[in-house]
Amino acid sequence: MTPRELPIYELENALVASLRAQGRLIVQAPTGSGKSTQLPQMLKAHGFLAQGEVVVLQPRRLAARMLAKRVAEEMRCELGGEVGYQIRLESRVSAKTKIRFVTEGILLRQMSFDPALKGIAALVFDEFHERHLYGDISLARALQIQQTTRPDLKIVVMSATLDAVVLKDYLAPCDVLTSQGRSFPVTVEYLPKPVSFDKENVWDVAARECARVAARTTTGDFLVFMPGAYEISRTLQALQFERDLRDFVIFPLHGELPPEQQDRAVSRYDQRKIIVSTNVAETSLTIDGVTVVVDCGLARVARFDPNRGINTLLIEKISIASADQRAGRAGRTAPGICVRLWTEREHSQRALQELPEVKRLDLSEVVLTLKASGIDDIAAFPWLEKPEPKALERAEVLLTDLGAVAGKRRSITDTGRRMLRFPVHPRYARMLLEADARGCVRPVALMASLTQGRSFLMRGVGRDVEDARDDVLGEETESDFFLLMRAWQYAEKNSYSVDACRRLGIHAQGARQVGPLFKQFLEIAQKEGLDTGETSVDGPAVSKCVLAGFSDQLAKRLDGGTLRCELVHNRRGVLARESAMQKATLLVAAEVSEVEGRGGEVSVLLSLATAIEEPWLKELFPEDYRDAVGVVYDEAARRVIARRERRFRDLVLEAKLTAETPPESAAASLLAREVMAGNITLTEWNENVDQWIVRVNRLAEWFPELEVTPITEGDRATLIEQICYGSYGARELKDKPVMPVLRDWLRPEQLAVLDDYLPERLVMGNGRKARLTYNKEGPPVMSARIQELYGVDGRFTIGHGRVPVKFEVLAPNQRPIQVTDDLTSFWRDMYPKVKAELSRRYPRHEWR
Ligand code: ADP
Ligand code: MG
Numbered sequence: 139m140t141p142r143e144l145p146i147y148e149l150e151n152a153l154v155a156s157l158r159a160q161g162r163l164i165v166q167a168p169t170g171s172g173k174s175t176q177l178p179q180m181l182k183a184h185g186f187l188a189q190g191e192v193v194v195l196q197p198r199r200l201a202a203r204m205l206a207k208r209v210a211e212e213m214r215c216e217l218g219g220e221v222g223y224q225i226r227l228e229s230r231v232s233a234k235t236k237i238r239f240v241t242e243g244i245l246l247r248q249m250s251f252d253p254a255l256k257g258i259a260a261l262v263f264d265e266f267h268e269r270h271l272y273g274d275i276s277l278a279r280a281l282q283i284q285q286t287t288r289p290d291l292k293i294v295v296m297s298a299t300l301d302a303v304v305l306k307d308y309l310a311p312c313d314v315l316t317s318q319g320r321s322f323p324v325t326v327e328y329l330p331k332p333v334s335f336d337k338e339n340v341w342d343v344a345a346r347e348c349a350r351v352a353a354r355t356t357t358g359d360f361l362v363f364m365p366g367a368y369e370i371s372r373t374l375q376a377l378q379f380e381r382d383l384r385d386f387v388i389f390p391l392h393g394e395l396p397p398e399q400q401d402r403a404v405s406r407y408d409q410r411k412i413i414v415s416t417n418v419a420e421t422s423l424t425i426d427g428v429t430v431v432v433d434c435g436l437a438r439v440a441r442f443d444p445n446r447g448i449n450t451l452l453i454e455k456i457s458i459a460s461a462d463q464r465a466g467r468a469g470r471t472a473p474g475i476c477v478r479l480w481t482e483r484e485h486s487q488r489a490l491q492e493l494p495e496v497k498r499l500d501l502s503e504v505v506l507t508l509k510a511s512g513i514d515d516i517a518a519f520p521w522l523e524k525p526e527p528k529a530l531e532r533a534e535v536l537l538t539d540l541g542a543v544a545g546k547r548r549s550i551t552d553t554g555r556r557m558l559r560f561p562v563h564p565r566y567a568r569m570l571l572e573a574d575a576r577g578c579v580r581p582v583a584l585m586a587s588l589t590q591g592r593s594f595l596m597r598g599v600g601r602d603v604e605d606a607r608d609d610v611l612g613e614e615t616e617s618d619f620f621l622l623m624r625a626w627q628y629a630e631k632n633s634y635s636v637d638a639c640r641r642l643g644i645h646a647q648g649a650r651q652v653g654p655l656f657k658q659f660l661e662i663a664q665k666e667g668l669d670t671g672e673t674s675v676d677g678p679a680v681s682k683c684v685l686a687g688f689s690d691q692l693a694k695r696l697d698g699g700t701l702r703c704e705l706v707h708n709r710r711g712v713l714a715r716e717s718a719m720q721k722a723t724l725l726v727a728a729e730v731s732e733v734e735g736r737g738g739e740v741s742v743l744l745s746l747a748t749a750i751e752e753p754w755l756k757e758l759f760p761e762d763y764r765d766a767v768g769v770v771y772d773e774a775a776r777r778v779i780a781r782r783e784r785r786f787r788d789l790v791l792e793a794k795l796t797a798e799t800p801p802e803s804a805a806a807s808l809l810a811r812e813v814m815a816g817n818i819t820l821t822e823w824n825e826n827v828d829q830w831i832v833r834v835n836r837l838a839e840w841f842p843e844l845e846v847t848p849i850t851e852g853d854r855a856t857l858i859e860q861i862c863y864g865s866y867g868a869r870e871l872k873d874k875p876v877m878p879v880l881r882d883w884l885r886p887e888q889l890a891v892l893d894d895y896l897p898e899r900l901v902m903g904n905g906r907k908a909r910l911t912y913n914k915e916g917p918p919v920m921s922a923r924i925q926e927l928y929g930v931d932g933r934f935t936i937g938h939g940r941v942p943v944k945f946e947v948l949a950p951n952q953r954p955i956q957v958t959d960d961l962t963s964f965w966r967d968m969y970p971k972v973k974a975e976l977s978r979r980y981p982r983h984e985w986r
Contacts, residue, residue, distance in 0.1 A: 141212055144172030145319045146180075153177075154184045156313040161284065162293040164302055164312060168319035169463070170424040170470050173296045174205050174264050175212065178237045181260055186292055187236050190259035194239045197270045199225040200393040200400060201422035202239040206230070207401070209237060226561055227661050242272030243561050249279045250510040250558070253287065260292035265422055266305075267297040269494035274522045275504050279511070281309070281520065298421045299459065308522055322469040324431075328482040340434050340479065341369055345376035345383075347432050347477045348412060352382045358429025358474070360386070360412040361419055361467055365436040365453045367392050368650070373414045383412065391415035391423075394654060417456075420463050429474040433464045439492070442500040442529075447536065447691070447730070449500050449563065450590065457489045496525050502533040502564045506542055509550040510558055535707075539690040539787075540568045541759065559666050562586075562659070569687035570663055572758075578675040579668045580660070582683045585619050587655035588626065589728050589746065594648030595625055597716055603643040610642060614718045616677045617748035619684065619728070621718060626652055684748045686758055688726040693744055694789060695723045703744060705730075706789045711742030722749035724791075755786045762787045769800040771808045776818070777867035778805040805866050810859040818868045820861065822876040830880060832912045833896045837888075840941055841895065846888055857883070895937040904929035910936070910943070919957070921946040924972070928986055931962050950980045 146167060156163050167173055178192050186192070196202040206223035215221060222231035223239040231238055249255065261280050263273055277295065284291045295305065302314045333343055344362055351360075364370045370390045377388050389403035391413050403413050404425050411427075417437045419425060436453050437460070443450040456464075461478065468474025478485065508516055516530060537543045542554030542564055557567035566586045573582035599607075610628055614621045625642060629649035632638035639646035660670050685692070693703035693711060701713040701720070711730065719725050727744035756763040768783040768790065780800040781793040812818045831849050838846040849857070860879045865871045881889060899907050900920060908922040918936065920943050927947065934943040947955045947964060955972055958964050977985040 141172065141176060144176055145317045146172035146176045149315045149317055150180060152313075152315055153180065156315065157181075157186065157292055157294070160311055160313065161289070161291070162309050162312045163295070164305060164309065164314040165294060165296045165317075166302060166314060167296075167298070167317035168321060169298045169421045169466065170321075171317055171319040173298075174201075174422075175209050177262060177294065177296065178209065179213065181262075181292070182236060187259050189290075190257045191236050191238050192260040192262060192292075193245060193258055194237070194262040194264055195242055195245055195273065195276060196239055196422065197242060197265050197268050197273065198393065198418050198422050199228075199241050200391075200418050201265075202241050203228075203397065204400060204404065204423060206237075206239045209239075227665060242270055242276060246272055246276050246279065246504070246507050247558065247561075249276065249283070250507050253283060253511060255283060255288060255291065258291070260294065262294045262296060264296050265298070266295045267299050267421075269492075269496070271495040271499050271501070271504055274494065274496050275508070278520050278522060279508075298463065305522070321466065322471070322473040324465050324469040324474045324476050326465055327475065327477045328485065329479060330481070332481050332484060333479065335436075339372065339376075340364070340436070341373040341376045343479050344373055344432050344434055345380050347479065348377060348430075349380035349382040351430050351432070351475060351477060352380075352386070352410075355430065355475075357410070358472065359410055359425070359427045360430045360432065361425065361428045362412060362414040362432045362434075363417060363419070363437075363464055364414055364434055365438050366416060367394050367654075368647075369434075370414045370416070377412060377414075386410050386412050388412045388414070391419060393418065417460070417464075419467065420460060424470065425467070427471060429468055429472050431464055431468040431474065431476040432479070433461060433476060434479045435461060440495065441498050444732075447500070447565070447688075455488060457491050458485070459491045461485070461488070494523055496521070496523055500533065500563070501525055501529050502536050503562075505530070505533040506537055506550065506554055506558060506564055509537075509543055509548070510555060514547040514549050536690055537564060539706075540564055540687070542568070560662055562662060565687040566659070569683045570659075570668065572683040572686040573680075574663075574668045576675070576679040576682065577669065577673055578679045578683065579663050579670050580672060581623065581675060581680050583659035583663055583670065584623055584626070584652075584656050585680070585684065586659050586687075587652050588619060588622050590655055591651045592645075592648055593622070593729075593746070594629075594645040594652070595622060596643040596645060599643035603641070607642050615721065615749065617681055617684065618717055618719060618746050619680075619748060620677065622746075625649070678751070678754075681748050681750065682754050682758060684728065685726055685750055685754055688728050688748075689759060689762075691727045691730050691744075692750065692755075692786060692789060693725055693727055693747075694791060695725075698723075704789060705742075705744075706787045708788060709742060711744045713747060714743050714745040717745055717747045719747040719749050722747065724750045724752060726750055752791060755791075759786070767796075767798065767801060768793065769804040769808055771812060775867070776869070778808050800866060802864060806859050806862040806864070809862040809865060809868075809871060810855060812868070813858050813862065813871070814855060818871055820858075820874060820876060821872055822874065827876055827880065829898070829912060830877070832914060833892060833898075834883065835914070836912055836918075837892055837896055840937060841891075844888060844891060846884065849883065896941070897936065900934075900936070900943075902927075902930050902934075917942055917944045917959075919944045919946050921948055921954075923948045923950060923952070924955070924969075924976075925950070925984055927961065928984075931965070933960050949976060950983050 165173060178194055181187055181192050202223045202225050206221055207217055210217040210221040213221060218230035218232055219234050221237045222235040224231055224244050225241045263277055266273055280293050284293060306312055306314055348360055362373060364373055370392055374388055374390055377383055387407050387409045391400060391403040413425060435456055437456045438451045439454040440449050440451050465476035468476050505516055508519060513519055534548050538548060542551060542557055543549060544551050556571055557564055560567040560570055569582050569586055573579045611621055611624045625644055626649055629639050629644050634646045634650045636646050663670050690706060693705045696702045696704055703711050703713055705711055725747045728746035731743050733741055733743050763786050766783050766785055768781045769778050770781060772779050778800050780796050780798045782796050783793045784791045813820060834846060835848040838848040857879060861874055861876055862871060899909050901907055906926045908920045911919045924947060935941060936943055942959060944957055944959050945961055946957050949955050956964060956968055973985055
């Protein structure tokens, strides 16, 4: 099939017309239709690229490179010439480039440095159904740019499967062009019995299933899905042992392979072939000739890990939607088979779809990038899907702690701008920056990689393993990281041999995963011109870098006897027993996890600790380290007293009592807290006060034109604080007047209206007074004894006729007999019976 025959060309005319008319477009067509390779060429053929290039955004580096290569071949030009690509550590572009494939971070960064997008004529968002965080945000930015400085910019959003409704509204006015593509039926087979991959290796199960299908088919290639590079290499080994697969050629495909090997996997061969791939082959790349898919049902998924305060990549089950995509890869060129390594029953319990990344990832990196574009109010940013407010707040607080943003609007700082040079999580960017200044990039890069995976030093090991550890790793007083680093070096030196690792209680597989991360950090540092050489550095230099990256998890030991700690941001925790930092009084924990105890109470466990010396705080974060007068509530004396405090942010490092008078407002807010907690009573805050608040709130509700602000629970705290203002102890507070402060809530004219519209008492037609009770809901209630109501008839209103009143008719003993809104009907229907009964019981009262 020549490219011109691909299904996407059915859409060519509509596509060109729509882009000319609206400047934006959604294209929806199944994998293999020719979206990624052909659409950029169409843009060129129809003159859209006369003034600039098209940038095609790809979620995966591997796909960006391979697509560029393919398109260059089709256009018969050199890669890096008219067609190029740009991924995190690699770039093949030139001044001639008209079609540029890039990964997501690259474009967003470019947008923050060059908001006019000079030289870019069109943006294509490929694989949009994956809903990567960077895709979402880059699209929002692109829209902003198109609506302001670049109305000529063309925007195309492409996807294999798409819930286009939300997107169409978001991009409106915008057409959706759909092509059905061509595909053949795929028979899905499940395992008959569930298999636990803890007991049987996933690669062994996959190899067995490949052999089983190979034995009954004669043509077509195989595509096996595995979660990552390691599982892929194990699968390759397992496949070698299967006799039925002797005639197959076998290739791995994943992002960490050298390019030549990646290309080899998608080339054509005379023999049948098996490709073992990550989910890059799910929709990003189409490999022709595949008729059998073996799907392990797993993928590495990025997710925010609250314990480590970063995103992690852990292996998880894929959704039904993903599994369907994978199955579809078997039916591109002929009818196919998909073997799923799970049971049909398990299948029905899987999630329908993955959550978009914006809902599950840490946002600090993109928030920093947005701030670099001058977007300070990130809640008001036009998100396609709004992240949780809590997640946004968390990101901003972390960036503040790292020194990347500052001020009331939390705008980007110089440090923040320098951090942006490193395409890694802001914590690590901050650490690398610090390491650069202190000449310890290499050990810090290793440390950063150690925090990303699961700890590979097993806990609860036996005596002999502990002794072996002590012998090989030595004693440690500065940082748990240093032990971990030595353990990793030991594992690496022993080629991750399971035996050698077991001797020290090292999880060999976990240690092995550190290597590639370490390499990646070093490459990123090198690319920015940092010195990554092996230098002899002292421990404190490295520890300071840890502090720079984790200052939001600084902890101070509460006492020498226990492991209890107080943390910044008002948290408490306990240092883990296995930490070597048992003597440290000040430390940062790179891991903070919440552990639920037996009684359901949550305790915070601090691990991976590094000892910190107080002067470092001042050195690294001079603005957050200061002396201040603080206040505490002395429970015995029931008074607020003043202290001289040395603080790091809100964490008090040391405090001394002083005879000074505490600052008034701090004292007031402490006292207010005690009042709210019920430990101090304001005797003047009685029922009348509560009624008054209800009246104000109902006045606001019933008469909005008066513009009265209702008093919320939060306002109540503020009011109490105002009452407390100027006092220092419970005794002074006891009889303090309350109403004057409350009355200040209303303007004088509102105050006058309150008594007029919603009075406390009412004079009735017979000249008697009755009390009104106001409730949070429902009408006001006027309560009166029968005898007081003689001569009163009909319905009653207040507030100039706008608020009807209910009557609560009381017996002589004050017990309610009836609640009604119409007294006439009471006298007529109810009264005769009531009178008959009550007049006997209360003969001395008047009964008319
Ligand atoms: P889509 O983006 O719609 O999934 P692509 O543009 O990636 O489709 O691919 C369209 C077709 O081009 C594929 O079905 C395949 O036939 C061919 N193709 C794409 N990339 C390559 C490649 N690297 N090698 C060989 N053929 C390719
Ligand atoms: Mg594609």
